[in-house]
Amino acid sequence: MSGKYGRKLKTIAFDADDTLWQNESFFRLTQDRFAELLKDYAEADHLEDRLLAAERRNIGHYGFGVKGFTLSMIETAIEVTEERVPARVIRELIEAGQDMLAHPIHLLDGVQDVLKAIAPDYNLMLITKGDLLDQERKLAQSGLGDFFDAAEIVSDKNTQTYGDIFQRHGCDPAETVMIGNSVKSDVIPPIEAGAWGIWIPYGVTWALEEAESPTHHPCYLELHCMTELPQALRTIQAKQ
Template sequence: MPLITTIAFDADDTLWQNEQFFRLTEQRFADLLKDYTDAPDLNDRLIKAVTANLQYYGFGMKGFALSMVETALEVTDHRVPGTVIAEILAAGRELLTYPLQTLPYVDQVLGQLQDSHRLIIITKGDTFDQERKLAASGLADYFAAVEIVTDKNPATYARIFERHSDGAARTLMVGNSLRSDILPPLAAGSFAVYVPHALTWSYEHADEPEGESRYAKIEHIGELPAAIAAFESSHG
């Protein structure tokens, strides 16, 4: 039996594109407000609102849409027309309509690993939206379980690993966020592989762990089998 028996994957910007559509919506938001404010830090103020509202709305498009409305009202001193608010809300809903694009190598690697490992998804965000994206991806059959959580912390990972794996010490987490996908599962006792994405939200940034033998960084998910083999060789 291999040392690592379960592999957990983040979803957004690990299995499929996501952040690029939020960036497009940010630009649409700025275009809608250009006649009503000259705030030079409009995007920063939007991201600040999104971050502050995580405790109320969680991650995902609903909280993002509400934060756009809040920011629009704030930067215009509540002078923004109702018609513009309606267009901002429509831009938020459009996040549910973008075509889903899986990232390179994903289908190939999942097909390879499903024969030797239990595969699960651990993702955060709006439940409806995450379920929609998983169904549209065509990847659902690869996974033995899907966990959609409000936040990713060591306790969350420990609970999920106990439920769906042979324990944290035999589980590997794969994701594009150091803050959410790498540091918490390592703290829970698992292995972790970081797959950077060019558009990862600044909230998810953190320093890479140093001197951690259960951690690896790869350039793309196609390198995951080799990273697993390296862990097996060094820890087996």
């Protein structure tokens, strides 16, 4: 972009799950299957609360992703059945997790066109959290890998994480924008690290990713969809 406004934006970083491709909806479908398998032992709402509590406990052990989710489902099944869960149910939960790990990638509307449009003007970076093998698989299957100059798969996203990534890649935070669907992981921490944060809601948000938007922060923007991003970058550039 033109440098007449001062400092030029150089790096545009993207979250992956539910920003570039669908993810949370598959977790919800699997959770529905989980509720059906255990309907004789617990009401769906109670089961959802127990599963969420298990996921919260287990993040420190398993991290984010399908594998931790599957283990949390198994743990919850054992708890709510008082260790009487049938082996058949355990097998089906394992198979559900395997199905999620093998699920084809569905890009969100406009993603490929937007990346193609902005790639000539910026360094593009992927910053995503989750299981290393699964995230590498999804990136490879997405067909988007060639757009990115760098990819970072991390165990968690916080201010220190972003600061370390920016430093490692020689990114000036003031010249960097992070885009994602999670206010908690993709917006607040990069803003705290000195970058811009753009929130593009997906519509379905995991409870552990919910947070209040920093609506009054000068480095925050909210978009309705990915196709609005090129204009948003021009808006940010005008403020530099």
